[in-house]
Amino acid sequence: MILSILILSFVTLQRLAELLWARRNTRALLARGAYEVAPEHYPHIVAVHAAWLFGLWIVAWNAPVNLLWLAAFGVLQGLRIWVLVALGPRWTTRILVVPGEKLVRSGPYRYLSHPNYAVVAGEIAALPLAFGQPLFALVFTVVNGVVLYTRIKAENRALSQ
Template identity: 50%
Template sequence: MSWFWVLFLFVILQRLAELLIARRNAACIRSLGGYEVGAEHYRYIVCLHIGFFLALLTEVYARGLEDAVPMSLPLAVFLVAQGLRVWVLSSLGRFWNTRIFVLPGSEPVRRGPYQFLRHPNYAVVALELLTLPLVFQAVYTALLFTLLNAFVLRVRIRAEERALCEATAYGEAMAEQPRFLPLRRK
């Protein structure tokens, strides 16, 4: 099995496991009185991620890159992103989800990477969408889906922050935290 298939299948299995975690966490938050917001744009996120995997597979095979030796720097960044992903999931616990769930009156999570950024999970996803294709020189997939993800995140982050500010102390607690990049404010 090539390195491409090892990483590709790893990420697919990771995403499937995350969907199970998300389903469990959604049930937990709903049982505590929480609710979902932003459902109308969630389908675009799903399409973006399915499209990403299809484009990656297509570009790698169309360009004959399936047996390419992984590029070291993008692979290293991708692996760091995997560690950050685990840190995000463990820090958010039951509040982590692929959808936006709000539990009114809950305290915003300020531990783990959330002490540095408001949205480290989205930063991790952005890193993955950029670096995984670059590991196998799939430059077109990396560029296209980085741009598409930025557009989708703009909508998603606004919806998430608006809902959290309305139902929790998120606005006050996270006002000084950079949103997406550690060195930028708001």
């Protein structure tokens, strides 16, 4: 039980810190002339992620932890950091385009167009599985996939301009 609470606390604090960093980066990018693309989908992304985390607190706060799935989640955290470092001050939770800026092609972006979304998809499945919640993992993987489909289409349009 204590391990579950520690893991959920870590993920909650991590996500809150990332939101603060994203907000700071968003303000800085907008000040440099960036514009937002497809903001209408953003509340859906926020809702999915908030529901996922809130739901995990409800179903998993006292669950036993599968260390193999927890290790997989840990590997995904390393990949998450790689993505964040590669994007640096350009990382945000919104789709922002800075006119004249080149696309990031370093780090994981050498191998995938959207590595952050691959990491998030893995996390949305792996953490519930670490708590023995396969149905929860399946439901949120599908819901996240639907939201990501819309987001990736919008981001690809924005990045191709």
